[in-house]
Amino acid sequence: MLAPLIAAALGLLSLRASAAGPSKLNLLPFPTKASVGSTVVCLSKDFAIELDAASLGGKEAPHDLLMAIERAGVTLMNRRHEYLSVSGGLEFFEDGQGCAHYLDTLVLSFAPEADYGSILSHATAPVEKRRDAEGYRLSVATQGRAHAVAGTALGLFRGLTTFENLVYHVDGVAVGLGSAQKAPGQVPLGSGVEPEGVKYVPFAPYEIEDKPAFPxxxxxxxxxxxxxxxxxxxxxxxxxxxxxxxxxxxxxxxxxxxxxxxxxxxxxxxxxxxxxxxxxxxxxxxxxxxxxxxxxxxxxxxxxxxxxxxxxxxxxxxxxxxxxxxxxxxxxxxxxxxxxxxxxxxxxxxxxxxxxxxxxxxxxxxxxxxxxxxxxxxxxxxxxxxxxxxxxxxxxxxxxxxxxxxxxxxxxxxxxxxxxxxxxxxxxxxxxxxxxxxxxxxxxxxxxxxxxxxxxxxxxxxxxxxxxxxxxxxxxxxxxxxxxxxxxxxxxxxxxxxxxxxxxxxxxxxxxxxxxxxxxxxxxxxxxxxxxxxxxxxxxxxxxxxGYPRSVLEALPRMHDIRYRxxxxxxxxxxxxxxxxxxxxxxxxxxx
Amino acid sequence: MLAPLIAAALGLLSLRASAAGPSKLNLLPFPTKASVGSTVVCLSKDFAIELDAASLGGKEAPHDLLMAIERAGVTLMNRRHEYLSVSGGLEFFEDGQGCAHYLDTLVLSFAPEADYGSILSHATAPVEKRRDAEGYRLSVATQGRAHAVAGTALGLFRGLTTFENLVYHVDGVAVGLGSAQKAPGQVPLGSGVEPEGVKYVPFAPYEIEDKPAFPxxxxxxxxxxxxxxxxxxxxxxxxxxxxxxxxxxxxxxxxxxxxxxxxxxxxxxxxxxxxxxxxxxxxxxxxxxxxxxxxxxxxxxxxxxxxxxxxxxxxxxxxxxxxxxxxxxxxxxxxxxxxxxxxxxxxxxxxxxxxxxxxxxxxxxxxxxxxxxxxxxxxxxxxxxxxxxxxxxxxxxxxxxxxxxxxxxxxxxxxxxxxxxxxxxxxxxxxxxxxxxxxxxxxxxxxxxxxxxxxxxxxxxxxxxxxxxxxxxxxxxxxxxxxxxxxxxxxxxxxxxxxxxxxxxxxxxxxxxxxxxxxxxxxxxxxxxxxxxxxxxxxxxxxxxxGYPRSVLEALPRMHDIRYRxxxxxxxxxxxxxxxxxxxxxxxxxxx
The missing domain is CATH 3.20.20.80 (Glycosidases)
Incomplete structure (x- = not known):
């Protein structure tokens, strides 16, 4: 069920925050390890976030994680943050064909031997336990599904947040393959524009491993x-x-x-x-x-x-x-x-x-x-x-x-x-x-x-x-x-x-x-x-x-992105x- | 119709912005000349702002002045700015008797030989004409009416603004003589509080003459x-x-x-x-x-x-x-x-x-x-x-x-x-x-x-x-x-x-x-x-x-007042x- 999280094996560009120019990964805070691709992937109209029931090992899902998932679903659909460029992200859809790739699910899975306590229980734990509890991995494929894995509900919540911050809104994108149809080629290309705009991630596939440096x-x-x-x-x-x-x-x-x-x-x-x-x-x-x-x-x-x-x-x-x-x-x-x-x-x-x-x-x-x-x-x-x-x-x-x-x-x-x-x-x-x-x-x-x-x-x-x-x-x-x-x-x-x-x-x-x-x-x-x-x-x-100090120049576009978010x-x-x-x-x- | 605007004759304290402590006249900008008294006067429930028709000399009232009057009426009734003190103005009603004095009207009169042009016409006039056009006099009695007089609609508008900035809101004031009854003694004192609060001016009578120093x-x-x-x-x-x-x-x-x-x-x-x-x-x-x-x-x-x-x-x-x-x-x-x-x-x-x-x-x-x-x-x-x-x-x-x-x-x-x-x-x-x-x-x-x-x-x-x-x-x-x-x-x-x-x-x-x-x-x-x-x-x-520089200490309470307004x-x-x-x-x- 879980795609292998080895970026190298996928032939992806491996990213580190660098001063060499704008990053394709406008995440703030920047994750520990990340790789991105170059495929624009839209969220399907019936995009859903699911908690992987099998990963619960028969335990009850933490209530505050379920609520966080519900909030994230609403957030993803309601937000209208656009990619920061002169054309506001329309450049990703320049071929006029609208969306060619769709994500339909973000799955959250507890890792083996997870701690099933609530987000709150981990957030209020002693400081020594926090860094590990906040770690997560997130992979976003070019089609179908994204997947976050963590050992705690808090880690899954952090992964969910990262996913939210990857997604952009754009208006004026052509009606492409149809929002309900996720497989390419099922319907002819439309000539209008998506009436409610489109949510998308611009640089799939993403592979992210993350954990805070300080608790x-x-x-x-x-x-x-x-x-x-x-x-x-x-x-x-x-x-x-x-x-x-x-x-x-x-x-x-x-x-x-x-x-x-x-x-x-x-x-x-x-x-x-x-x-x-x-x-x-x-x-x-x-x-x-x-x-x-x-x-x-x-x-x-x-x-x-x-x-x-x-x-x-x-x-x-x-x-x-x-x-x-x-x-x-x-x-x-x-x-x-x-x-x-x-x-x-x-x-x-x-x-x-x-x-x-x-x-x-x-x-x-x-x-x-x-x-x-x-x-x-x-x-x-x-x-x-x-x-x-x-x-x-x-x-x-x-x-x-x-x-x-x-x-x-x-x-x-x-x-x-x-x-x-x-x-x-x-x-x-x-x-x-x-x-x-x-x-x-x-x-x-x-x-x-x-x-x-x-x-x-x-x-x-x-x-x-x-x-x-x-x-x-x-x-x-x-x-x-x-x-x-x-x-x-x-x-x-x-x-x-x-x-x-x-x-x-x-x-x-x-x-x-x-x-x-x-x-x-x-x-x-x-x-x-x-x-x-x-x-x-x-x-x-x-x-x-x-090392320290971190680069201001490298952070600048990400600071802008999070500000507008x-x-x-x-x-x-x-x-x-x-x-x-x-x-x-x-x-x-x-x-x- | 117009009360004489000679403060001295009324035995009032004449005010100048001074560094000696807080002024009773929390107006910003401070007017050219002003005197205040010590009577708390409430606005009656049917308080109205009227343009003195007789002063128009048969001319039509400037439309933008009529609109300004309408806006001021709404503003006066809707605003809830309280007097800046620990008890928020309740100290003016400490006797528990509610309002004992009421204003029922603010009358705006054009002075003799007025210019009846619109506010806009004066606001956009050459700079040499502006200072005179912005001048006004305002008197607020301890009972009955307030009166603004000016030679232009712009001056009357400035006077109206000054009046607005004199008025405070307070909650928790006892139902006093009844808001519909303006003459004292008509009804027994109530035991409840004014349900919608009270609008009042704390230091009537006011006599103000005002005109800008710079255009x-x-x-x-x-x-x-x-x-x-x-x-x-x-x-x-x-x-x-x-x-x-x-x-x-x-x-x-x-x-x-x-x-x-x-x-x-x-x-x-x-x-x-x-x-x-x-x-x-x-x-x-x-x-x-x-x-x-x-x-x-x-x-x-x-x-x-x-x-x-x-x-x-x-x-x-x-x-x-x-x-x-x-x-x-x-x-x-x-x-x-x-x-x-x-x-x-x-x-x-x-x-x-x-x-x-x-x-x-x-x-x-x-x-x-x-x-x-x-x-x-x-x-x-x-x-x-x-x-x-x-x-x-x-x-x-x-x-x-x-x-x-x-x-x-x-x-x-x-x-x-x-x-x-x-x-x-x-x-x-x-x-x-x-x-x-x-x-x-x-x-x-x-x-x-x-x-x-x-x-x-x-x-x-x-x-x-x-x-x-x-x-x-x-x-x-x-x-x-x-x-x-x-x-x-x-x-x-x-x-x-x-x-x-x-x-x-x-x-x-x-x-x-x-x-x-x-x-x-x-x-x-x-x-x-x-x-x-x-x-x-x-x-x-x-x-x-x-002279210059103006006193910071003198202005401080007035800056607070306008900030909260x-x-x-x-x-x-x-x-x-x-x-x-x-x-x-x-x-x-x-x-x-």
Whole structure:
């Protein structure tokens, strides 16, 4: 049933991402191995995606895989993304004969000894298990059927996504051999055009073997500076799945607002959310479920003890320098205020809070933050001074105790901490540390033995470049992390720079972060996309033909392709170049 | 009928934009003179806008004014913009008694000796006539009626817009005196809330006298790098009208595409538009009409002789170095190609093109461009060399002749040229010159006696800050006009910097330009808004309380207010600060 996946045996051109010009394989992220042919193959009108029942070995099919198949069928038929060229793909049908080859089925098969768990179960598994779980093979013949094989439902889902991203729409193609007739020569050629256009893959046969280079490929959304509706988060998750991103790092709270409405702590959202705009526990569960079904792990973060001013609206006793003015000097940005972490009651409260939040997530990972603790705020705080004096602690002792105790709560719930700070010794060894401000910090963190996620502002902050937002007369300042991080900057990052060979296993992947000071639903999608897709390529595809950095020129046509695909799904991804350039790969480059 | 407009007599607080904190008058652009009171006045359920028939002196009411009134009525009732504060305006109804004061009518009256022409007729009038035509007075009483008076329909339209921008929506207000009963005390207080919310003005009575400081307040849209649908242009025009911008500078063509489908030159769009996406002559007329009815003059620009490569698709003989590779060195950006301006046939063609384009516009002004002529391209061009030799011309002679002849066409059609270049002597004295690259150039241009529009990249390019888009391996470059121009930068511009008192009359105004290399409909609105509103304030309101530069701090709450108003109209204006800040004027500032 399964065609042999040996490209060489088929005499096909073997592809690697190369800088030599546009690839025929406009996939982003680029697969590990791929070969293409030169046959244009249309999807027949009754094209179907089938799960290979025999491969289930009597087991029940994962429900979320069945739903993914159903969605993919609808997507394939409804999308109208055209091939990016001056004639929009009509060049593939220049002989006027319409479609000469048809695919009628995409079969998804579990490999022998597969794990039949749901997509979600694999998406939320520990990070060590993810790379293998995401692997798949996909072959697309020049006639008849395409076939994806994987050892998990998650792998099959990734293969399905790859297939979707191979397919183009074109209008104006002649009615050829008839859409219902797949064997050539059964009907005379028509003289009209296919009334609903045609879906096709231009370079069959395809043989693809694929597996991510890194297990942690994340987008961070900050839902505190501005609120984002559940619907807009679903749209992010849908788009993440298109480019095989697999971690949604949900920075759900911060000093500006507390949208997380926990059953156990109703006051927090009641006093701290922007009026009525909250995530109920059910909303969070919906988002976790929606993400998991799309191969995405939701890692919630409750940043503590800094970035918590808003807690003071509900619990004024727990927050030092709550909204104290001027905020300048007491916080990186308004308002000032952070947890009184020397107070045992506050530590206890935070642990309970973590426990409650973990109760509505399913990830193995939970973010505890730890960044930007302001010492002036703590020094000015009388209750903190009193607590320290009583215990005979320094402020550092207090912070270490707070971190250790609150992180113990994670261990009790069998979760692993994802943290930002790494200089205080309260962190356990298995903590995942996000490299925050400067990518150069990576080496120092792996030297301490922590696993890291590259998320540094100098490459991966999607919000940089909109100028400073703290207002001042004559204030024309840049933001601290200007300039804008282009997709070219992101994709040119080297995850192993200054990292020893022996430390490479500690690099889990990367994250594009959207801090929302200057972003809400109005501009969310164009700030995030397609740049987060460049990160997806970097950490899925790994090194390019010449190692790191990957080639910008090679990626350019694929970035255009995925941008227009995302747009075709109704998501407002920003354009990268004039449309003239998108239609002419290789021209809008230096010396092009 | 008309309440006396003397604020002092009413004992009202007289307002000037001041840096002393948030204004009670959240209008943007800020009016010339204004006073406010402290009475909350609701719009009655049967609130109506009426044109004062007696003031027409027997003349027919301008049709576009009647339409504007109808639109405003719908807008007022449908919009749900809330007052920006933590309780969203509920603080104005804290006594629980609901509305105690009602407005039932906004009356628009023509002043004695008014000009009864349409809004469009005034919007498209010569620039000298515009400032007076846009003036109006508006008074809003604490009970009964509001009243706008102006000498033209355009002035009344501006007053109407101001009224719209005074009104807020709020939900959760108690049913008060009953919406049908405007006199106090007629019904007992209800215990429920107004089911559809309430529209109100918070600080009546208002007395406003207003008139623009500059007659040219423009937005430029480039529809060549990317195509923008008629619908998306309508949305720009609607938003421009909200902030009293009055010139839509339509950079309709450039080297990338030719969307202008002229009846006389069908080949241009057929060969040069992105497949099928064109503006027919009727489309242009619709846009001109739609704009005019909203007080906006459409100034079309056909940039020549550079920025014309795409003409070579239809007329290869007219374009030197058409799409020649590499483009580097032959153009500022791909593709290379410009008109063979030494060729008399090309000059003739361009004149005809201008004539055809002017035929579908109504403005007194027409843009001819003139920027970025690449000399290498011309020097390499054999037909140009031959033409120069035949005529005994230098290339400068040829350019001067081209400019003079093509501009003669404008004079014949009684149009005034809007140009970029100013160094070649082919320009007539009455040309309006747009200051392009550097705001410091302004002085040199006014010294030559030209009228100018401030449009320089260092303050007014909305596209800057998205990074370079010409791709290169390792390419992480900024764009040439980085950084991003924040609203604070824009509003801090001094239009008279280095300009002598006697030259001030030559400064017509300013323009925010959206070059569309990295912008299409996906991100158009968030790139343009609300920053273009900062330009509207700068050139409508003129100097602030302390002259130029205007105060950023004073404008901040008004910028937030207009941003959320624009968003409420469904236009994706970007946020300026965290929502927490928008609700707390005066905190998110340096040392706030």
């Amino acid at each position: 942690w490929r994340a987008v961070l959304l900050d839902t505190s500076r501005h609120y984002f509706s559940k619907h807009s988060i679903f749209r992010i998750l849908d788009t993440m799945a298109m480019v095989k991103l697999n971690v949604f790092h949900w920075h759900i709270t911060d000093s500006n607002s507390w949208p997380l409405d926990l059953f156990e702590f109703p006051l927090l959202a009641q006093k701290g959310a922007y009026r009525g705009r909250v995530y109920s526990e059910d909303d969070v569960r919906d988002i976790v479920q929606y993400a998991g079904e799309r191969g995405i792990d939701v890692v919630m973060e409750i940043d503590t003890p800094g970035h918590t001013s808003i807690i003071g609206e509900a619990y004024p006793d727990y927050i030092a320098c709550h909204d104290k003015r001027p905020w300048t000097g007491r916080a990186h940005q308004p308002p000032a205020g952070q947890l009184r972490f020397a107070d045992s009651q506050v530590t206890e409260f935070t642990s309970k809070l973590f426990r409650a939040a973990m109760g509505v997530t399913r990830s193995q990972y939970f973010g505890t933050g730890g960044d930007e603790i302001n010492m002036k705020c703590m020094e000015e705080d009388e209750p903190t001074a009193k607590a320290l004096a009583e215990k005979g602690w320094t402020i550092e002792d207090a912070l270490r105790d707070f971190t250790r105790r609150t992180h113990d709560t994670l261990a009790e719930s069998r979760r692993t901490a994802v943290a930002i700070a790494y200089n205080n010794t309260g962190l356990s060894n298995n903590t995942v540390v996000e490299i925050w401000v400067d990518s150069k910090d990576a080496r120092r963190v792996v030297d301490k033995g922590y696993r890291i996620v590259h998320a540094a502002a100098d490459y991966f902050y999607l919000d940089c470049g909109q100028g400073g937002w703290i207002s001042a007369d004559g204030g024309q300042g840049n933001s601290w992390c200007d300039p804008f991080k282009t997709w070219m900057k992101i994709i040119s990052f080297d995850p192993y720079k200054n990292i020893e060979e022996s430390q490479r296993k500690l690099v889990l992947g990367g994250q594009a972060s959207l801090w929302a000071e200057q972003t809400d639903e109005a501009n969310l999608e164009s700030v995030m996309w397609p740049r987060a897709a460049a990160l997806a390529e970097l950490f899925w595809s790994g090194p390019g033909a010449n 995302i747009l075709d799904r109704g998501v407002r991804a920003a354009p990268l170049q004039p449309e003239w350039c998108a239609l002419r790969p290789g021209v809008c480059i230096l010396d092009g | 040219w307040r423009a937005v430029l849209l480039d529809t060549s790098r990317h195509y923008f649908s008629k619908h998306s242009i309508f949305r720009i025009l609607d938003t421009m009208a909200m902030v009293k911008l009055n010139v839509f500078h339509w950079h309709i063509t450039d080297s990338n595409s030719w969307p202008l489908d002229l009846f006389e030159f069908p080949l241009l769009a057929q060969k040069g538009a992105y497949r099928g996406r064109v503006y027919s002559e009727d489309d242009v007329r619709d846009i001109v009409q739609y704009a005019g009815e909203r007080g906006i003059d459409v100034v079309m620009e056909i940039d020549t002789p550079g920025h014309t490569s795409i003409i070579g698709e239809a007329y290869p003989d007219y374009i030197a170095c058409h799409d020649k590779r590499p483009w580097t060195g032959r153009a500022h950006q791909p593709p290379a190609g410009q008109l063979r301006f030494a060729d008399s046939q090309v000059t003739e063609f361009t004149s005809k093109l201008f004539r055809a384009a002017m035929g579908v516009t109504r403005s007194q002004y027409f843009g001819t461009g003139g920027d970025e002529i690449n000399m290498k391209c011309m020097e390499e061009d054999e037909p140009t060399a031959k033409a120069l030799a035949e005529k005994g011309w230098t290339i400068e002679d040829a350019l001067r002749d081209f400019t003079r002849r093509t501009h003669d066409t404008l004079a014949e059609s009684r149009r005034t040229a809007v140009a970029i270049a100013y160094n070649n002597t082919g320009l007539s004295n009455n040309t309006v010159v747009e200051i392009w690259v550097d705001s410091k150039d302004a002085r040199r241009v006014v010294d030559k006696g030209y009228r100018i529009v401030h449009a320089a990249a260092d303050y007014f390019y909305l596209d800057c800050g998205q990074g370079g888009w010409i791709s290169a391996d390792g390419g992480q470059g900024n764009s040439w006009c980085d950084p991003f121009k924040t609203w604070m930068k824009i509003i801090s511009f001094d239009p008279y910097k280095n300009i002598e008192e006697s030259q001030r009359k030559l400064v017509l105004g300013g323009q925010a330009s959206l070059w569309a290399e990295q912008t299409d409909e996906a991100n158009l609105e968030s790139v343009m808004w609300p920053r273009a509103a900062a330009l509207a304030e700068l050139f409508w309101s003129g100097p602030g309380a302390n 624009i968003l409420d109209r469904g236009v994706r204006a970007a946020p300026l600060q965290p929502e927490w800040c928008a609700l707390r004027p005066g905190v998110c500032i340096l040392d706030g």
